[in-house]
Amino acid sequence: MRDGTATRHEAAALLRWYDRAARVLPWRVGPADRAAGERPDPYRVWLSEIMLQQTTVASVKAYFDRFTTRWPDVGALAAAEDAEVMAEWAGLGYYARARNLIACARQVAQAGAFPDTLDGLRALPGIGAYTAAAVAAIAFDRPETVVDGNVERVVSRLFAVQDPLPKSKPTLARLAATLTPQQRPGDFAQAMMDLGATVCTPRNPRCADCPLEGFCAARAQGIAAELPRKTPKAPKPTRRGIAYVAFRADGAPLLETRPPKGLLGGMPGWPGTDWSDDPDPAPPIPADWTILPGVVKHTFTHFHLELTVALAHLPQDAAPERGDFRPGFDPTALPTLMRKVHDHADAASGDLFAPRKRD
DNA sequence: CAGCCGTGGGC
DNA sequence: TGCCCAAGGCT
Known part of the structure; x- marks a missing residue:
């Protein structure tokens, strides 16, 4: 005993x-x-x-x-x-x-x-x-x-x-x-x-x-x-959406700060659609968006996410409806999902990717 | 109070 | 690969 x-x-x-x-x-x-x-x-x-x-x-x-x-x-x-x-x-x-x-x-x-x-x-x-x-x-x-x-x-x-x-x-x-x-x-x-x-x-x-x-x-x-025994957990659903990656002519990325509470709360991210079965594709600004091949996959605590990435280059005087341009932004300040989107745009876009320092 | 909230590594 | 898991807290 x-x-x-x-x-x-x-x-x-x-x-x-x-x-x-x-x-x-x-x-x-x-x-x-x-x-x-x-x-x-x-x-x-x-x-x-x-x-x-x-x-x-x-x-x-x-x-x-x-x-x-x-x-x-x-x-x-x-x-x-x-x-x-x-x-x-x-x-x-x-x-x-x-x-x-x-x-x-x-x-x-x-x-x-x-x-x-x-x-x-x-x-x-x-x-x-x-x-x-x-x-x-x-x-x-x-x-x-x-x-x-x-x-x-x-x-x-x-x-x-x-x-x-x-x-x-x-x-x-x-x-x-x-x-x-x-x-x-x-x-x-x-x-x-x-x-x-x-x-x-x-x-x-x-x-x-x-x-x-x-x-x-x-x-x-x-x-x-x-041991310890555990009660089985619910399966994770898969949600989808589009992330819009845009750079202004001076190389500044178009980002927004996410709402202070909720998923990735308070962190910077690319503007995007909602994440659901059937997302509304409205972009943050009308532009010549290129849909990149492939998807970014990421798993959160309670769902899987598959993001399609769209890329655009915007003129210096562009006035987006959502987000703001951040000159000199360091991508390491992004949460991992948004960093994956950034890296996917970098890897999948080839010549389209900006900022390119050329004449 | 059960659902929400990230990410990377191990197997 | 897909699932499990990790020195939990908040609402």
């Missing part, structure tokens, strides 16, 4: 593994650093946790380095222009995170410091149950229970929880709380997530390398790889 003694053993075993095997990450203060007196920087912990929401460590690293180089503290980030931050976030996805990041930074800068309690953190924009617990535990050494997808998987196996996600979430969170130690809660949280990311993986878990193998009910029953 599981009792306080068993859970203390589990936490201790996991922390021993972490002390030996912890990955070196740019935002992490490892055990050796901590022994040398280094403390986690709440700004860096917060920024990393926002970036890591539903996003892999491998994807986050370069963004984290660029953000912390450009904006070393929360005051610097709070003082940045919205468009600068959105451009730096471009490609990372879930753009509401970037909008909330800006709002949160400004609140914290105004207050003078990050709150150091779960409730104080939870009240900030973009910080939910997971992130509040992670920052409280990692940055402020509070014994909060951090529950992300990794922890849910580890705990579902450790206790052989058969109920499927997401229904089992409350149960898994309760069970996770029974494991959280009073000492080193931040290292424990990171150890649980490291374990889920590197050992207790969704498929082909490496149970032989797991520090909790002896405690794991699913392992004992031989069903670790089958």
